[in-house]
Amino acid sequence: MSIDDAQKTEQHLLDAALSIQREQANKPGATFMHCQECGIDIPKQRRDAVKNCSTCVDCQSLIEIQQQHYRH
Numbered sequence: 628m629s630i631d632d633a634q635k636t637e638q639h640l641l642d643a644a645l646s647i648q649r650e651q652a653n654k655p656g657a658t659f660m661h662c663q664e665c666g667i668d669i670p671k672q673r674r675d676a677v678k679n680c681s682t683c684v685d686c687q688s689l690i691e692i693q694q695q696h697y698r699h
């Protein structure tokens with residue numbers, strides 16, 4: 628295998644990894660790494676505990692308060 632081929636293979640693997648990341652990011656209901664409200668990192672513990680969580684604890688509780696408010 629020439630150096631050129633090795634580089635192509637590496638690039639191919641990189642492309643494949645990136646497209647998987649893109650697919651996961653676009654998937655509805657995907658777990659987000661960052662809060663969709665304020666943009667801070669969502670702790671791994673929370674991501675594991677809350678399925679499809681897209682916000683941090685603070686934003687989630689604000690959203691829940693707002694939802695309760697609208698319900699009444």
Ligand SMILES: [Zn+2]
Pocket residue numbers: 662663664665666667682683684685686687
């Ligand atoms: Zn947040």
